Amino acid sequence: MAKKLGFFMCTGCGIGEALDAAALTKVAAKEYKVPVCKEHGYLCSAEGVDLIKGEIEAQGLDGVIVAACSNRVNADAFNFPGVFLERVNLREQVIWSHEANDEDTQMLAEDQIRMGCEKGKVAQVPEPFIGENLSKTVLVVGGGLAGMTAALEAGKAGYPVVLVEKEATLGGWLNKVYKTTPMAAPFTSPEDPNVAARIAEIEAIPNIKVYTGATIEKIAGGPGMFDAEINQGGTIAAERVGAIVLATGAKPNVDKLDYLGYGKYPNVITQIDFEEMAKSGKIDAEKVVFVQCAGSRDAERLPYCSAACCVETLKQTMVLKELAPEAMAYVIYKDVRSSGQYEHFYKAAQETGAVFIKGEIQNITEDGGKLTVECEDILLGGNGMVDEVDLVVLANGMIPTTKATEAVGEGEAAVEAAEKILNLEYRQGPELPNLKYGFPDSHFICFPYETRRTGIYACGSVRAPMDMAKAVGDAAGAALKAIQCVEVTAGGAAVHPRSGDLSYPEFALQRCTQCKRCTEECPFGAINEDAKGNPLPNPTRCRRCGTCMGACPERIISFKNYSVGMIGNMVKAVEVPEEDEEKPRILILACENDAMPALDMAGINRLKYNSWVRIIPVRCLGSLNLVWIADSMSKGFDGVLLLGCKHGDDYQCHFMKGSELAEIRLSKVSETLDRLGLESERVRMIQINIMDYAELPKMIDKFAEDLEEFGPNPMKGF
Structure with missing residues (x-):
């Protein structure tokens, strides 16, 4: 509770012309007995700020009420360490939204000041929660392109990194492809995967520890204090880490593609099958049809666009020309989505002689080992047909690996059958809560990379459908988020959305009735339970939303402010x-x-x-x-x-x-x-x-x- 308050009112920005400033100051001085009350015509100026600082020092103020503009502006100006600050908005939400010099507007302003003073009377400066044995190590789960990039970015920034890959070697999807889509200017030619060079770059950074052929046995704790057990060939290694980057990628979606002949005709293959052919050095085909959106953008199969399929097909038409120069490529598409710099790649593919047909597949049949592809030609009208086809390549979509962590069906058996990645020791479950299609984002509009478990960040195609170039940038973004997490956690602050907030919920457990509302309603798994059902808060997981405070029927949960x-x-x-x-x-x-x-x-x-x-x-x-x-x-x-x-x-x-x-x-x-x-x-x-x-x-x-x-x-x- 503030022992001595000061009230400071700005009369600039039209506030003094629209309101009776003296009457407003009187509310604080007379009704609330605030000992220090000052008015200033330009409170956010250096002179105005110095006025407040001077009074804080001279009068020993530990609480300040600033009646001026929105707390969303001038935050840097009105920053007084160790002093509780309450902002009363008289500008945007009073004089700019209501009639000047009006009785009702004046009454509104007076009430807003009353509420500010009331809060100032009881609120306290938050004391940050500093955990014990805090770590700034970043754990990266998944050693593909995104995972290796995240590990490199964090390692180059000087942070210890633990990189865990379930396969025997790093590389992930890169190990399976003949060439990648271009990831740098001029974005016109396929590139070599260069897996060995990427691995060598990781091995050259001493603060990156790599576990291959390894899985996560379990993860307990929270940001700054995650305790991870890593199972490598039956041997368990313990690592304390501060933040986690999930980069386990995606899996090809091959379900329900029988309508295109997949699984029925051996010459109907997926994009990864084509890559395996290309890696062998030979593609024995004279006529190849590439079918876009194979099962994707289809409400009955995969309703979303997988983002990378189009540019992968463009690459494969070029690879076809490289390995079988006489072969003819046909691309049947709904839309060619080659965003950003990949427009140059699209034009380069067209120049190889590939034929692009905008249409919907109507039928694929086989006769004597040759395929016939029938489609509706949307641009030219009527039915299109490509016959004597040696190979049909389906641009199948991708589903995130986290989709497999969802229990399909009911009961314990379904939960046990679900694939495990992180094995979190959270009351709310061992894996990340996912969005509609299995992607683990926390908020897909405002907070990319962030999952619904504080301190765990997703990147690459496990986070959203994306191509390789975007996955590289995505991994760098997630690494930066992980670094931000370990740094602000070390200072006891929230990461997001209330970035920098030093408050955290406090529990008067002597009045707890073990109703479990707080543990059940917390959106972020920040509260566990002991054997008796008492809440066990994990402050570093908390995002300071106060949902637990609203849930508690006994009102035993509060923040200092x-x-x-x-x-x-x-x-x-x-x-x-x-x-x-x-x-x-x-x-x-x-x-x-x-x-x-x-x-x-x-x-x-x-x-x-x-x-x-x-x-x-x-x-x-x-x-x-x-x-x-x-x-x-x-x-x-x-x-x-x-x-x-x-x-x-x-x-x-x-x-x-x-x-x-x-x-x-x-x-x-x-x-x-x-x-x-x-x-x-x-x-x-x-x-x-x-x-x-x-x-x-x-x-x-x-x-x-x-x-x-x-x-x-x-x-x-x-």
Whole structure:
């Protein structure tokens, strides 16, 4: 709890012209007895910052309330180590979103200051969690192109690396191909895999330890403190590592390709079969048809594009010309996807004489060892046919190796049959939670590489379908994320999405009822359980979303600067007018990740919305504790609007499950309100993303209109 607060208000950016600054300062000075209250016309300037620093030093302040602009700007300016800082947004969400010199706007600003002071009274500066025997070693699982690249990048950066490959030698997919697609300018010719050179480069870096013919026996702990047991030929080696890069690649998808003759005709092969032919030095064929999207982009088979198939086919048409110069190549495609620099590669393939036909395969038949391929010719119209074909090469898609870690079916037998890669000792399961198609990303829009297990990063084709050139860049990105993880963990900070956050949840276990809500609802496996069902927190795994805090019915979980009681007190600090004043009040609990930025952007664009609102940022709607709804209703708020991230396959909550959990909890609130005779529509949740800022004012105004129809909250004044 802050012992001595200081209040500093900026009157610049139009704040002083739109609001009665003296009245606002009086709220802090008189109502909250804040001993140091200052106003300044340009608070983020060097002079303004020096004013605050001077008062901190002279008055011994340990808490500072800055009433100015959004906390999303000027973070570097308002940085006072060892002092709790609360930012009250008077610019974007007050004067830029509401009428200047208006009674309602002034009341809004005063309430925002009350809430800031209320938080400042009880919040404390977070004390970072520093684990014991922390490691900065990066464990890379998978020794293919992506894995070797990640190991090299981390090793060259000076970090110890442990590289684990299940095969007898490094190389992965590179060991199976004759040539690779180009990975450097001018992107016009296939390249040699150069596996030996890549391995030699790894062996030349002394801080990279390589285990081949090895698998992960188990991994316990969390970032900075992962304890990995590596099984190499029956011998177990123990390694303590700080972060993990998963680079186990993908597997060819050959399921359900019988409609193209695969498994039926021996001359219908996959791309990897063609590579094996090429590695033998001879391709005995005069006419070859390459079929694109073989089973891919097909809702009944593999619904997504595997990204690498097209450029692999372009390469193979060139290899065909190299090894069988008289042979003719036909490519039947839905679309040729050769993005970026690979457009040059596409043109080079065309120049070899390959014939490209945009069409859909209708039938493949065999007669006397020769194949006939029938297709619909989309560009020229009618039916196309290529006969006397010696070889059909299917550009089959890829599925991530993590897909095999999912239990298919029910029961323990299905779980046991699922393939193991990481063997995590997590209550939530031994492998990474995956997205719809088996890819293990945490958030495919905002946080590439990051999985749903903190400190474990995916790269290459296990993370998303991609070609080799992209896999190289992807591996470098994952290595950098792993380095970031070990460094910030060493300082006790969160990695993402709340990068740099030093807070972590604290548990008053003497009041725990072992309900297991926190362990079950934590999206990141940050809480295990002991034999009696008590929660066992793993602070370095925590992403500081507060979902556990919202889940706990006993409210025993809190952060030093964020707690159920703290937000509840902010709600109670708002002055709610009497019913006859006809000034309703709407509480907005807004997610910091998308909703708060969207509200800021609405202000930046001078979009106006109803001034009855009182806005409190929350880390995630998953941290919503139902007592806040009860507090707001008993206080006399006429409605509560929850603004959170969208969740689902097309857009994800930044904390994975937070927004979804809030929606589930809200259904229980609705039942309670109905029993109390209050309209359940008084509490509403809206899923938005940051780009919905232009529509957000309309959503708020519509909610206000609906509340007017319901009439005042009957609990107002009690």
